[in-house]
Amino acid sequence: MRKQRTLSRSRELWAYAFLAVPIVFYVVVRFYPSIFAFYLSLTDWDIVSRDKGFVGFENYARLFSDSVFRKTLFNTIRYVVVGLPASMFLGFVLAYNINKLTFGSSLYKTVFFMPYITSMVAVAWVWRWLYQPPPVGVFNNILVAIGLPSQQFLRSIGQAWISILVTTVWADLGFQMIILLAGLKGIPDEYYEAARIDGAGNMQILRKITLPLLKPTAIFLLISGTIRYLRIFTQVMNMTSQGDGGPLNSTKPLVLYIYDTAFKSFEMGYSAAMTVVLFFIILVITLIQMRVTRSEDQ
Amino acid sequence: MKKERRILVMLLVLLGMCLSLFAGGKGEEETVDDGVTEIVYWQYFYETKKNLIDELIKEFEAANPDIRVIHQTFPYENYNTKVASSVPTGEGPNVINLYYGWLPMYMDAGYLQPLPEDAFPPEEIEAEYFPLVEAGKFDGKYYALPTAVRSLALFYNKDLFREAGLDPDSPPETMEEALEMAKKLTKTDKAGNYLQEGWGLQLNGQIHHWLREILVRQFGGQPYSDDGRTVTYNSQAGYDALKYATDFQLVHHVGMPNFMTDDVTAFKAGTLAMNIDGSFRLGTLDEIEELDYGVADIPTLNGVASNFASYWANGITSTTTGKELEASVKFLQFLLSDDVQARWLEAIGELPAKKDIALRPEFVNDPKYGPFIRGLENAHATMFVDETGQRQVWLDAWDQVVLNGMSVEDALNQAAETEQAILDRYYEGK
Numbered sequence: 001m002r003k004q005r006t007l008s009r010s011r012e013l014w015a016y017a018f019l020a021v022p023i024v025f026y027v028v029v030r031f032y033p034s035i036f037a038f039y040l041s042l043t044d045w046d047i048v049s050r051d052k053g054f055v056g057f058e059n060y061a062r063l064f065s066d067s068v069f070r071k072t073l074f075n076t077i078r079y080v081v082v083g084l085p086a087s088m089f090l091g092f093v094l095a096y097n098i099n100k101l102t103f104g105s106s107l108y109k110t111v112f113f114m115p116y117i118t119s120m121v122a123v124a125w126v127w128r129w130l131y132q133p134p135p136v137g138v139f140n141n142i143l144v145a146i147g148l149p150s151q152q153f154l155r156s157i158g159q160a161w162i163s164i165l166v167t168t169v170w171a172d173l174g175f176q177m178i179i180l181l182a183g184l185k186g187i188p189d190e191y192y193e194a195a196r197i198d199g200a201g202n203m204q205i206l207r208k209i210t211l212p213l214l215k216p217t218a219i220f221l222l223i224s225g226t227i228r229y230l231r232i233f234t235q236v237m238n239m240t241s242q243g244d245g246g247p248l249n250s251t252k253p254l255v256l257y258i259y260d261t262a263f264k265s266f267e268m269g270y271s272a273a274m275t276v277v278l279f280f281i282i283l284v285i286t287l288i289q290m291r292v293t294r295s296e297d298q
Numbered sequence: 299m300k301k302e303r304r305i306l307v308m309l310l311v312l313l314g315m316c317l318s319l320f321a322g323g324k325g326e327e328e329t330v331d332d333g334v335t336e337i338v339y340w341q342y343f344y345e346t347k348k349n350l351i352d353e354l355i356k357e358f359e360a361a362n363p364d365i366r367v368i369h370q371t372f373p374y375e376n377y378n379t380k381v382a383s384s385v386p387t388g389e390g391p392n393v394i395n396l397y398y399g400w401l402p403m404y405m406d407a408g409y410l411q412p413l414p415e416d417a418f419p420p421e422e423i424e425a426e427y428f429p430l431v432e433a434g435k436f437d438g439k440y441y442a443l444p445t446a447v448r449s450l451a452l453f454y455n456k457d458l459f460r461e462a463g464l465d466p467d468s469p470p471e472t473m474e475e476a477l478e479m480a481k482k483l484t485k486t487d488k489a490g491n492y493l494q495e496g497w498g499l500q501l502n503g504q505i506h507h508w509l510r511e512i513l514v515r516q517f518g519g520q521p522y523s524d525d526g527r528t529v530t531y532n533s534q535a536g537y538d539a540l541k542y543a544t545d546f547q548l549v550h551h552v553g554m555p556n557f558m559t560d561d562v563t564a565f566k567a568g569t570l571a572m573n574i575d576g577s578f579r580l581g582t583l584d585e586i587e588e589l590d591y592g593v594a595d596i597p598t599l600n601g602v603a604s605n606f607a608s609y610w611a612n613g614i615t616s617t618t619t620g621k622e623l624e625a626s627v628k629f630l631q632f633l634l635s636d637d638v639q640a641r642w643l644e645a646i647g648e649l650p651a652k653k654d655i656a657l658r659p660e661f662v663n664d665p666k667y668g669p670f671i672r673g674l675e676n677a678h679a680t681m682f683v684d685e686t687g688q689r690q691v692w693l694d695a696w697d698q699v700v701l702n703g704m705s706v707e708d709a710l711n712q713a714a715e716t717e718q719a720i721l722d723r724y725y726e727g728k
Contacts, residue, residue: 048385048407128559134491136558150491155556157701241556242502244690247697263379264686265720266403 034279040272047266059273069274071249072257079165079253080229087169088221091176096210098177099184109181113174120171124238127167128154131239154239157250164235164251172228176221183217184210223289230282231255254278335625337618338368341395341610342377346581350645358632365625385409392618392626393633395610396442398433399682402724404613405436411616412439417627418634426652430679434611442613445633446648448576449607449677450504450512451669452476452597453583456590458483458494458571469572469594473516473542476572476597480552483571496552498573499543500561506692507606508574508596511678513539516599526681527725532714540706542599544699555696565591576608577670580647595669607677609651643667649674683724691717 041059043052063069094112098105115123131153134140140150153163187210195205233255237243245252245260254274262271339355341347348371355367370391372380378400384390385407396404404410423431423440434442456466462482470476480496487493499505510531514521519535522528531539547554557564562579564570566586574596583589596605612633614626632638639650643661649670650656656674661667682688691713698709 046403046407047382048403048409050386050408132559133554133557134487135493140491144487144489144491150489155554155701157697241560244502244693246693247701248694260686263382265684266382267723 037272037275037279040269041276043269043272045268047262047268052269055269059270060277062270063273063277068249068252068257069254072245072252072254075161075250075252076230076232076254078161079168079232080226083165083169083172083232084222084225084229086165087172087176088218088225090169091173091221092180092214094173094177095180095184096206099181109178112177115171116174118171120234121238123167123171124235127163127170128239131163155247157247160240160247161251164232164239167239168229168232168235172225176225179221180214180217183214186217187213219289219293223286223293226285226289227282230278230285233259334364334366335621336366336368337393337622337625337629338370338391339393339395339629340370340372340381340391342374343371344374344578344646346646350642354633354638358629362625362628365628367629388617390615390617392622393612393614393629395612397685398442398444398609398611398679399685401434401436401442401611401613402681402683405441408616410441410613411618412441413443413614413630414627415439417631418443426654428607428651428653428656428674430607430609430674430677431611431651433609433679433681434613442611443630443634444609444611444651445639446642446646447607447609447651447674448578448648449605449670449673450507450574450576450596451673452572452594453565453575453579454572454592454594455565455568455570456592457568462571466590466592469592470597471595473597473599477546477550477552480546480572481550484552486551490551492554492557493569495554495557495564495570496572497546498561498565498570498575499547499553499555499557500573501555501693501696502689503561504575504606505543505555505561506689507680509539509543509692511606511680512596512604513543513599515604515678516602517542518600518602522681527721529714529718529721532711536710536714537706540695540699540710544696544706547700565589577647577649577667580666581645593666593669595672603676605673605677607674607679609648609679684720687720688717691720 040052042054042056044055044058045052094108098108101108129136130138132140133152133155134144134150137153139153143150152159154160191209191213192205195209200208232253236245236251236253236256240246240251243256245256249257255278258271258274258278261267261274339351341351348369351369355369359366378397381390381394381396381400381404385404394410401410418440420438420440423443427443428447430447431440431443434440434444452469454469459466459469459479462479464479464482470479476497482496483494484492484496485494510521514531514536517535517538519531519533519539521531521536523530546552553570558567558569561570561573561575562582565573565575566583566589568589580593583591596603612630614623614630618626634651636652636655639652639655640658642648643650643656647667649667650661655661656671662671680688694716695709695713698704698712699706
């Protein structure tokens with residue numbers, strides 16, 4: 001009896017021993033800085049000063065009158081609201097059609113999945129060159145060749161964010177497709193057979209069987225995608241001139257503004273305040289989504 | 299029980315190992331007691347600069363066998379961040395190369411120590427150096443000094459001049475001439491897309507300096523108050539300057555920002571005819587053999603000549619003491635020596651910071667260095683407190699006018715308001 005308890009306890013201790021490493025890592029590298037950011041947001045620390053002057057909620061008050069903060073928050077939300085549905089829809093169209101293929105589907109899967117595993121920096125720079133004005137940019141050269149006016153793309157307030165989003169969706173498609181494809185494969189063939197025998201058409205099958213049974217997959221993609229699109233940074237950093245999120249901040253996501261404020265203007269306190277706000281936004285979104293998923297389980 | 303204790307001990311050891319990993323390799327470098335003092339020098343990576351400093355260090359070490367200099371460079375984009383984030387950790391170099399516009403911030407942090415007056419007498423500095431080095435003077439003491447200073451001039455592509463039927467040996471002297479030439483040097487396709495630009499408009503290159511310190515003054519204004527704390531370009535002169543420059547893109551169609559990604563790429567590729575750029579570009583452009591280019595004084599406007607000057611200064615960090623300080627002082631004296639200043643010009647293209655050396659006939663009359671050195675006479679160095687932020691303000695003003703159709707008055711007033719807020723935050727309580 002006693003021996004057994006010792007054995008199980010020592011097993012447990014070994015488990016703790018192995019888990020200690022990641023725990024220390026998380027505490028030191030993740031949790032401690034996160035909590036520290038809350039404190040920093042109440043100071044006017046400029047990274048090089050020895051003392052961090054306590055300013056109370058001054059940084060938060062400044063957020064309200066900062067039009068760049070509002071603009072970048074809006075941009076971030078716009079990336080999620082426009083980009084995520086677009087990539088999920090296109091991902092579904094791809095998955096739905098590839099799922100029907102009997103021959104060559106792995107070729108298609110590979111082709112569409114490649115961008116996802118390519119480094120975002122490389123993707124961003126290739127697309128940046130594609131968007132260049134003529135005679136360098138391929139897109140503009142095509143437009144000119146077929147007699148259409150050339151477009152400003154990344155140099156235009158209206159087109160720049162869409163151009164960046166197109167690149168993002170293109171790189172993101174493969175992931176959506178693969179996961180949705182797995183979801184489609186998980187739907188038993190019997191359901192389809194039964195529906196066909198009952199005389200259901202393709203649209204009916206799609207609406208009444210495929211889409212409802214894909215819901216758990218879609219929810220997973222929605223949650224992971226929201227977080228991914230909220231964190232858009234690399235593409236804007238690399239596709240705008242010197243990573244300034246321009247023109248006129250029209251492409252700058254909140255994360256890039258936080259980065260610039262912290263590491264270019266060295267206003268650590270103010271950028272920490274923005275981080276805290278972003279933290280609460282993500283927290284609220286996550287809570288809502290957890291709610292939705294939980295009711296799904298029941 | 300024994301076993302449990304052993305596991306617990308292992309756990310603690312593991313924890314300890316992790317923690318020591320995070321603490322970083324501090325405390326290793328200090329004791330090399332072979333009579334050699336090691337000092338560390340930091341600068342940003344610029345190929346010609348890195349190579350020259352490597353060469354200079356070899357010579358310095360040969361002359362001072364008891365000193366070893368460790369040279370570390372960092373990418374330019376992250377250099378300021380790297381330096382700033384090294385300050386709270388207390389790690390970092392003994393001698394450091396900093397942009398003059400960053401000095402106020404590092405001074406506030408107590409990062410630098412005053413240069414010892416016996417080694418660097420203030421009267422001598424004031425007599426020998428160009429007056430712009432005063433940006434490194436705080437409370438009557440010098441904290442950082444440059445080997446070299448930089449100014450702007452007009453780079454022009456001689457082949458493109460010939461092709462357009464212009465005389466490659468008579469570059470424009472006034473802006474009126476420059477604009478006429480720029481029109482002749484611009485090529486577009488049928489739809490109006492640029493194939494070749496006549497005039498470079500890379501705002502985030504040097505063009506924001508052209509607007510701020512050159513055009514505003516040429517229209518009779520002053521960009522800032524004398525103490526640098528108040529924005530004063532939101533005046534008629536400022537509006538005129540912004541109108542004049544944006545007209546190059548909007549009315550005259552001789553160029554646009556980010557053509558071929560940036561001005562340097564376009565100039566190197568021979569698709570940009572005239573560009574305002576710094577002396578530091580000479581070294582880069584000379585590497586391209588097929589490029590036949592000339593350098594001229596910045597064109598005057600309304601009879602006024604103006605220029606923008608800047609520099610990278612060397613200082614000694616405040617944590618440097620004892621033997622390391624002695625060695626650092628020696629190394630700094632070496633870096634500022636007449637010989638190094640002259641070689642710096644030839645290797646990098648930056649101008650000697652001492653007047654005597656810069657004004658040597660062989661340099662002033664040099665076709666490439668001459669315009670830069672002459673430009674120093676009426677050059678102004680903007681007193682930046684947040685270089686990135688203050689540059690962005692002008693980029694945004696430009697975009698408001700060009701992309702958003704805003705009036706120059708509104709765009710510049712908005713810029714002035716934003717920049718004044720940056721200045722106020724910095725000077726608050728000083």
